[in-house]
Amino acid sequence: MTLVRFIGTDGTIREVTAQSGARLLEVAQADGQPLEGTCEGQMACSTCHVIVAAEDFAKLPPASEDEEDMLDLAAGATRTSRLACQILLGEQLEQLTVRIPGEVRNMQGR
Numbered sequence: 001m002t003l004v005r006f007i008g009t010d011g012t013i014r015e016v017t018a019q020s021g022a023r024l025l026e027v028a029q030a031d032g033q034p035l036e037g038t039c040e041g042q043m044a045c046s047t048c049h050v051i052v053a054a055e056d057f058a059k060l061p062p063a064s065e066d067e068e069d070m071l072d073l074a075a076g077a078t079r080t081s082r083l084a085c086q087i088l089l090g091e092q093l094e095q096l097t098v099r100i101p102g103e104v105r106n107m108q109g110r
């Protein structure tokens with residue numbers, strides 16, 4: 001189980017526990033977080049962009065080159081940005097804090 005803490009666009013903090021093996025994107029969507037995840041994990045949209053807390057970022061396996069390329073296109077990306085569809089939660093991760101970026105660039109260009 002991983003304790004996932006979401007910091008919403010308005011600063012609201014929500015905590016959920018996630019099963020080992022769950023994808024962060026699914027956990028976020030199940031909690032009602034506004035992550036579109038348009039491409040359903042194909043690394044073709046960046047609408048699942050989240051900003052990982054600095055203290056948790058190093059605990060995650062590094063992003064692949066494809067993920068880095070998508071993050072380059074994500075609005076408001078930072079040094080600790082990741083694609084939520086690429087983060088698998090597991091036993092090695094007791095807790096994870098991520099911020100939902102305020103600026104989302106989705107497929108409709110809204």
Ligand code: FES
Binds near residue numbers: 041042046048086
């Ligand atoms: S859901 Fe499209 S890149 Fe993650």
